[in-house]
Amino acid sequence: MQLIGLVLATLVILTALDIRKNRLLKDVVIKDFGKEKGNLHCEAEIDSIRYYYNCKKSCTDVDDITWNDLDMNRIFNEMNTSITNIGTEYLYALLHKTENREEVLKERDRITKAIDEKDELRIRLQMILWKIGRSYNHSVYETLDKCREIRIGSIYPHLLVLFSFVLSCLLLFYNLWAGGLALTGCIILSRISYYKTMKRIPDFHQWYLKCFAKMLKAAGHLEMQRDEEMESYAAKLKDIRKYFKWIQIKSIFLTNHGTGIVTDAADLILDYIRILTHADIIILHSLSRTITAHFDKVEQLYEIIGFLDSMICVASYKRQLPYFSSPDFCKEDKKILEAEGLYHPLIEQPVTNSIRxxxxxxxxxSNASGKSTFLKTVAINAILSQTIFISTARYYHANYFQVFTSMALTDNLVNQESYFIVEIKSIKRILERGDRQRPVLCCIDEVLRGTNTLERIAASSEILTELGSDNAICIAATHDIELASILEGLYSNYHFREKVTEDEITFDYQLHKGISTTRNAIKLLKMMGYADNIIERANKRLDDYIKSGSWSHSHKWL
Structure with a gap:
């Protein structure tokens, strides 16, 4: 009776602790939603995060040059409040894949609105996803993918170990000495063969197969959510779970990597059982075969969970923006870019602009007037509009674009390529893109800045003519005023300006029509404390060039 009482008391305590943990967890998800930005620095885990995207990438995706130019890792980090590794991996891939199917974007919008408006639904989803857990620097998709490649060898020796152990235990009841001798032999042989086999199987495979079992358990809870927004996903999850009926039970015998005392103690006992029976090896073989046979269903489960987790991230991110709008996409056969109140989502107090x-x-x-920021703002808005169906603007109307940039380029020291070589390769990829039917939005900062003025203007004008005549809207920032004249009629002219006084230069960061007529480079030198004689000679040289059209020799000024 005392033993029964102790067991009941233990169960009551564990239940009370579990209830308290769930209450604390619920408080956290309520408090953080819409207030906390993601704090994962994805560079540290980029290889694992990218694996799913690398398996799914296509020629119309946001490529690495564009992603880096726009500092999309920062946007991803701020948006990524995902609860699971799956949500992180899925969101990273989703932000790369610019959609041109209205029904896909509208579905994402429908779910994010439901999550934002229905607090109880969101909290239930978050609580379910928390039970899956996450691990540092491992890709769930990679592990599930590579589980199809687990090579244990023949399963029969391990089945023989299991049956030998069971028979040895039974023999103990008939003959203690014979049974003990047989059991000792089984223990020695099972340990040797166990460790020999397990050396070929990475330990984290077991953890993620347990994670897969948790995914199935979460799918069962998601399937039971009685909400109209979840009906289609519940039906899909119900179908998926039919193919993996016994995995949750089988996963009990896999390594748990527990962190609590109770879990560690239980896992220690299970470790001995695994070694003596090879149960985890047999189960790994079984799970690998099951996952291989039904990998399409594994992918569907992964993507539904990743989608729901990432949409919670998007809903939370939307609450943190000053304002946003749902984009309106042009369905006519024409190029259009129209936005009102457009702003950069990474700037705390942004200046807004409009374009049609x-x-x-x-x-x-002039320098620092806002050209590069405007290019990034337009490109980022196109990407966010075609991935998570929001624009950081009061109104956004445009095509379904492919988005390319050529902006924050540097020398490639690894491949021994100069800045100019890197630059011309970057622009060439836009000209030679794979999909010629879909309109392109390309933003180029200082075309061919890596070469001399005469060749730069000649080559730039022809490159921009090619892009402007193609199925593209090209926005090219330049200091070469000559390009504005050469391309007049094919390109529209806009500029940013500044206000210059004796002691300072101020910028309004507002977009204006027409060509810039102001200069500030020499003025900035003066403000930064350069010697007066340098400033005077620079101004004199510039004035003489404007009058004569040629540069004079330096020795005439000394």
Whole structure:
């Protein structure tokens, strides 16, 4: 009776602790939603995060140059409040894949709105996803994918170990000495063969197969959510779970990597059982065969969980924006880019701008006036509109674009390529893109800045002519005013300007029509404390060039 009482008391305590843990967890998810930005620095885990995307990438995706130019890792990090590794991996891939199917984007919008508006639904989803857990620097998709490649060898020796152990235990009841001798032999042989086999199987495979079992358990809870927004997903999950009926039970015998005392103690006992019976090896073989046979269903389960987790991230991110709008996509056979109140989502106090164009754009203006930021703002909005169906603008109307940039380029020291070589390769990839039917939005900062003025203007004008005549809206920022004249008619001209006083230069960061007529480089030198004689000679040289059209020799000024 005392033993029964102790067991009951233990169960009551564990139940009370579990209830308290769930209450604390619920408080956290309520408090953080819409307030906390993601704090995962994805660079540290980029190889594992990228694995799913690398398996799914296509020629119309946001490529690495564009992703880096736009600092999309920062946007991803701020948006990524995912609960599972699966959500992180799925969101990273989703932000790369610019959609051109309205029904896909509208479905994402439908789910994020439901999550935002229905607190109880969101909290239930978050609580379910928390039970899956996460691990540092491992890809769930990679592990599930590579589980199809587990090579244990023949399963029969391990089945023989299991049956030998069971028979030895039974023999103990008939003959203690014979049974003890047989059991000792089984223990020695099972340990030797167990460790020899397990050396070929990475330990984290077992953890993620347990994670897969947790995914199935979560799918069961998601399937039971009685909400109209979840009906289609519940039906899919119900169908998926039919193919994996026994996995949750089988996963008990896999390594748990527990962190609590109770879990560690239980796992220690199970370790001995695994070694003596080879139960985990047999189960790994079985699970690998099951996953291989039904990998399409594994992918569907992974993607539904990843989708729901990432949509919770998006819903939370939307609450943190000053404002946003749902994009309106052009269904006519024409190029259009129209936005009102457009702003950069990474700038805390952004200046907004508006644009309405059906042609490509030459963007001029002085240093630090806002040209590069505007290019990034337009490109980021196109990506967010076609991935998570939000625009950081009061109104956004445009095509379903492929998005390319050529902006934050550097020398490639590994491949021994100069800045100019890197630059011309970057622009060439836009000209030679795979999909010629889908319109392109390309943003280029300082075309061919890595070469001399005469060749730069000649080559740039022809490259921009090619892009402007193609199925593209090209926005090119430049200091070469000559390009605005050469491309007049094919490109529209816009500029940013500044206000210059004796002691300072101020910028309004507002987009204006026309060509820039102001300069500030020499003025900035003066403000930064350069010697007066340098400033005077620079101004004199510039004035003489404007009058004569040629540069004089330096020794005339000394």
């Amino acid at each position: 164009e059906d042609k490509s754009i030459i963007l001029t203006g």
